[in-house]
Amino acid sequence: MPRPPNLPHPKPTDRRNGIRGRAVARSRGLLSLFVRHKTLANLVLAVMVVAGLYAAPRLRAQFFPDTVIQEIDVDVQWDGAGADDVDRSIIGVLEPALMGVEGVDLTETRATQGAARLRLEFEPDWDMSRAAADVETAISAAGDLPEGAEDPEITRRAWRDSVADVVISGPVGLAQLGRIADDLSNRLYARGVTRLSTVGLSAPETLVELNMADLIRHDVSMEDVATVIGAAAAVTPAGDISSGTARVRTGTETRDPAAVGALVLKAQPDGTQLTVGDVATVSDSGIDRDIAYFVKGQPAVTVAVQRSATGDAIGMQRQVEDAVAQMAPTLPQGVTMELVRARAELISARLDLLLDNAVMGLALVLGLLFLFLNARTAIWVAAGIPASLLAAVALMYAAGMTINMISLFALILTLGIIVDDAIVVGEHADYRARKLGEAPKVAAERAATRMGAPVVSSTLTTVIAFAGLAFIGGRFGRLVSDIPMTVIMVLIASLVECFLILPNHMAHALASSAKVRWYDRPSIVMNRWLDRFVATVIRPLTRFVLLWRYPVLALTIVGLSWSAATLMSGKVPWRFFDAPEQGSVAGNFAMLPVADRDDTLRVMGLVQAAVEKVAAEYEGEYGLNPVTHVMTMVGGNAGRPLPGAETKDADLLGAVQLELIDPDFRPYSSFEFVQALQQAMPTDPRLETISFRGSRSGPGGDAISVRMTGADAIQLKAAAEALKQRLAQSPEVSALEDSMDYDKDELALNLTPQGEALGFTTQSLARELRQRLGGIEAATFPVGTRTGVITVELPEEERRGDFLDSMLMRTASGQWVPLSDIVTVTTEAGFSVVRRENGERMILVTGDISGDDPARAAQITQDLQDNLLPDIAAEYGVLYDVTGLSEQEGEFLSDALAGFALALTGIYMVLAWIFSSWARPLVVMSVIPFGLIGAVWGHDAWQLPLSMFSIVGLIGMSGIIINDSIVLISTIDEYAVDRGLRPAIMDAVADRFRPVLLTTATTVLGLAPLLYERSSQALFLKPTVVTLAYGLAFGMVLVLLVVPAVLAIGADLARMRQGFRRSLATGRAPAMRRAMRMATAAAILAFVVTLLPLAAVAVAGVALPAWWPLAGAGIAFGSYLLLLALVLIGAGVMIRRAATA
Structure with missing residues (x-):
């Protein structure tokens, strides 16, 4: 093919020959061995399958991954002492010594009546055994504690994962209920369930x-x-007596x-x-002296079952159910044993939900492969999915991982990614056998060799991208840590399957596909249609892109700018972590000091009657009673206690605990039900306060959490009260409280x-x-x-x-x-609690924000930080920090940005190694930022807020979206050696369109079932699905548009550089200066034309239409600067070409 006059022919040198040649020489012998050996590939396949089948039933199941708590508590009892005395005489002695312990990142102290607690938070991954020993040494070296104070008790905090609660109730005395609870505990101990505690039964x-x-x-x-x-x-x-008989x-x-x-x-x-x-x-x-529990007016006790560090939640609940079933016939008449808050049922339901989506996604992927590949090729390509998944499960088991919502979700994410490598190799083997007429074994071997570098590099870049998530620390970093680990294990397994197993099977498949069978006809018809589509659409489109490369790239940048502006404007809201609700509701109440225990019992009955009334109203409206279990208590609070509860007489405290039906079976959230309960609560002359609170799963903190320091206790309390009053004006804000209550x-x-x-x-x-x-x-x-x-x-x-x-x-x-x-x-007069952080007295204001309207929640949070807190700080002279969920959000985003930067660096290094070039990796990676366009539009289409899982998806997508780009550019570079750049681009886009389409479509289809999943428990994972599905789908279009345009523009710039050097050498610099002056004039004109309308709109205050991403012109104008710079480059190139024509 003759070289076009306007495109210089590249030097006929393959920049990758050195590395690729050595890699081919080393790998060809191994690949040939596996392709031609009769049993070796199948033996490896058998090992992968058997190992996975062995490991799968042995993997522990739980809801979320285990959370490692790097904290130590030091507790000291000093009966009768007030909070100020405890703070001065105990915390004042121990805190200075403990702050000096190596590895301590944060100290929090809490002094209450008769008790002191010092909490030490250590640096991530610190040796906690050593930390406990250092804390004990520091306490021994501290000063003497006051007379009457007990010895300090040191406790390492541990993650407690609830399995189920067994509620035992009936018309018998508590002593008999206690004996039944002890019998159940003994039976569970015998079955290996060891983390048990009996609640509601006072010690004699x-x-x-x-x-x-x-x-x-x-x-x-x-x-x-x-x-x-x-x-x-x-x-x-x-x-003993010396004879040993007594x-x-x-x-x-x-x-x-x-x-x-x-x-x-x-x-x-x-x-x-x-x-x-x-x-x-x-x-x-008697038991009436302490906390008492009731179910339907009958006394009750609860045996709480928790999962040990190595326990399996589903298996443990099965043991509990068996023990309860064995004891049921022996119970006294009227006594019942009921399982409530059974997490294993929730875990099983959620895991089944994800598994159903996985099966559906797998079916869609298989269907697509059969449409585009002949049946045998499709079967062997698809066989890599279960083989790789089983091998990954075996690796997860060996690494001590668990099956949970996060790791199983990561497995689903890889359904389409797994098959990408196999599609590239299998499709190329099919191409070589059909189009080039190579023998089956030769075609399979050469396909694996030819695609080795692109496939390995694309896998490495995906591994590096997901490895960037491992740099995220904190509790949320540990929450998502199973995603990179799981994805990396799956990709390693898929790489083994792709090069050691698939080529052997492809050789047999190609040998048997010479004769066309009926089940191959769908793929034949589809490929004929695809060939026509490539000839009539893709080739002309590529020619158009090469001709209008600058406007194409400019329009793409406009889309990116528009998406960024939409994101900054808040039209797509941000909600850091939307934890799935648990369906448990706790209502706490406190009586006035003039009341007694009988008054508390009376109000408890009124509260239960109000709960039943609201439940009946919801049942009448929605057809299903939302409440499945009610337990009331007197003598304390449930869950998170009311402010100041620790200073009140226990007889004046009460609570009600509710369990609601699964969120998927009701069209309202538990927080809506909580609001209805709060409004329906009765009034009583001796009732002081009552408050309801829902609960969520997973790590996190309060949606509103503000720490104030820098003033005395009175001023801090006044500032906290003012902040609570102003926040309470928003109906979406609830459960406002502070950590400093007035004492007796x-x-x-x-x-x-x-x-x-x-x-x-x-x-x-x-x-x-x-x-x-x-x-x-x-x-x-x-x-x-x-x-x-x-x-x-x-x-x-x-x-x-x-x-x-x-x-x-x-x-x-x-x-x-x-x-x-x-x-x-x-x-x-004093306060019931004295809190300090790193030695400084502080007060904490906390609250909750309804998650039903993410945009409104984000607006409240932003207003808090921008207006309310600065005003409070100036008025009361206090310092403040936003803590809780907002603090963890900042840490997560900071770590995510660092991990993303490291991932991009690693990806660049791999690509520079593969392509033996400094510039080629930039062309490959140029599609990464444009993936944001699809992600933002996808969130907008599904009315989803961006969240931490969107960030997880963006980081992972950065490694996946360039896979097609790698394969395409590798082919372009190969073709350009003897065809010229422009023909090479057109031929490579046409030849690689089918594998690019297949790899993208399989990934998107693998995620499609989760995309349409309506379960509220999977909703918090959907942002990752939307990010990957829409980002990768749009990324495929970008690969076909941006990569050819960028390559052609790169050739233009190289030619400009050469022309500039020639003009300097031949003395034609004045002509070059005239061209640059014309380009500058064009730039100024473009600036004025763009800036004046935007500035006029901003100055005149004209209301922009609803589709405009920003209400102001500043950010929009800044977003277009990149576009203008690109237009200027294009103008300069065009002017230069005109000048040299």
Whole structure:
């Protein structure tokens, strides 16, 4: 073919000959061995299949991947101390020492009444065993803790994944329910289910209530009584008899009320004995003293089952169901055992959903292959899908991975990607056999050799792109970490199948395809139509693109600019993580201080009646009762407690826990149901507050979370209240609260000179008052799986607010004096909780934003950061940080950007190695940014907000979208050696159109079922599907338009450079300067023509139409700058060509 006069013929040198030649020489022997050996390829296939079948049933199943928590908690109890005292005397001592522990990234402290908690967050991947040892050493080296404070308890936090809760309820006593729960726990322990906890069953408690008057009359202290009881309740082993026939112990177990009451305190002067019963009332306190649970008005207990680190949720729930079924016939009449919050059912349903989509996607891919390839070729190409998937499952099992929503989703993503390599090799083998007439084995071997470099490089670029996701840290990084791992394992397996197994099978398929059979006719008809389409559409289109290369590229950039402007304008909203709802709702309420436990029980009944009423209304409207289970409780809150709940009397707290039907069976979210519940709640003169909250799956934090520092406690509290008031004006915002609640009035007692003269000290007075007001734990003892306790305390009436006037204190000489004579009292107001972060006092404001309108949620978040917080900071003089979900979002995006940059760098290096060129990789990668056009338009078409999973899809797409570009450019470079660039482009586009179409179509069809999936539980994954499906579909068009245009423009630039050098050498520089002046004038004219209308619109305030991406002209104008630069380049080239003509 003659060389066109306007295109210089490239030098007849193959820039890849060096590397490719050596690669071919090394690989040809291996490929030839597998193609020509009768059994070797099938042996490898058998190993892949058998390994996968062995591993599949052994993979652990769970909802989300395990989350590694790099945190250690240090807890210290100091009974009776206020939050400020705990903060000053415990946290003030331990925090400085712990902040110096190596690896600590963040310290958070929380001081409440009688308790301190210090939470240490360590750097990612830090050795937590070493961290625990360092923390213990730091605590040992810290200063002394106050008298009465218990030893610090160090706990490594661990991920707890719930399997199910077994609710046992009925018209029997709690003691009997407890025995049933213990029996169930023992059965589950025997079955290997070891993470169990019984909720709602208080430990047995023997209560010894002393009468202060009797103590004074008999001259006995509370500590004396506690010492006697503790000694009697203990049993001490004393060893074995020398013959070994018996064991000796000292003491007897004195634990029941009668035995405790009979204990002797001391002998009286008249010879009688003073017993505990003479000065105290001894009784079993019963369960009403603590939290009590009810189902339909009957007492209930719950056995919570959690998954161990190596446990399988589905298998564990099966064990629970079997144990419950075995116990059901033996239960007392009216007692029931019900499984609620069964996560395994949810996991199974979601995994089945994804598997159904996978099967449908596989069927679509197979159907497409049969349309374009002959039946035998299609079968062997498609056989690589299950073989690669099974091999990947075996690799996942070996790596300790699990089957969960994320890893299974990653497997579905690869359905179409797996077959890409096989399509390229198989299609080329079919081409060589049909068009070139090569023998089957020769065609298969040469196809694998010829496509080796493009296929390996495209696989490497995809691996590198998904590996970029591994650089994302934090909890969300760990959430998506299974995606790159799974995809990489599948691609490795597909590469093995493509080059070691497929060529052998293709040789047999090509040998048998000489005779046309009936089932080959669809592919014959389709390929004839495709050949006509290539001849009548693709070739003329490519010729048009080469001729009008600058306008084509300019229009593509316009599309990119328009998409970017649409994204920046918020027309396609952003929502970082839309976690799937769990269908669990918790409602907490608190009573006024004048109420008692009976009032709480009464309001609990009203709350349950209101729940039943709302459920009936929803059933009447939608035909299905949304509530499947209701449990009420008194004595505490459920889930996340109300603000200040820790300072309230437990008898004044209550809750209701609801389980709703699956979200897929109701046309409303749990948050809509929560709003209806909140509005339907009854009013009661003794009810203080009631609040409902829904729950979601997965990691994350509060949608609104603001940390304020830099001021005293009063100012921080005022700033938090102001922020809550302003946020509450938005109806989409709910559950607003802050972390600093007002405490009870604190009475500060100071010794008078008289008290000091009588021998009292601050320490002795504090110890005595702590014992009288808080009681003394005299003894503990095991009772089944719980721990019983004997408590010595004063009656409630002697511990009320007027105790100062009635309480008598014993001096060292035995004299009893009124407490009011030896102390002075001042009243101080404080806060129930003192929080610090890295040593600085802080307050945290949190809340939730309804996810029903992502655009509105994004608007509220933006307004919070741009307006509300700066105004609050200026008004109250505080500093602020946005934390919670927003903080994790920033970290995720920062890490994602770094991972994307590293992935692009790696892709460039691989392409530079493959093409032996610095410029060719840029041409291949030029299609990457344009994939954003399809992604944005896809989200807009499906009315989906961009999310973190959209980012995951974009990063992954950057490696996939260039695969077709690699194959195309490789073919162009090969053809250009002896055909010239323009004919090479046209021939390569025509020849490679079928594999480009097939690889794109199979990937998109593999994802299509998920694209149309309506399940709410898969909705959070759909942004990735939309990004890949629309981005890759649009990317195929870009490969056919942008790559030829960029290659032709590159040739123009090279010719310009050569012409400029020649003009300088021949003295024709003035002509060049005239051309450049003309180009500059054209640029200024284009600038004015573009800028003036936009500026006029902005100045005049004219309302732009709804389809315009931005309300202002600034960003739009900036977006068009790139387009103008490209037009200027084109103008310069055209002017230069005219000048040299």
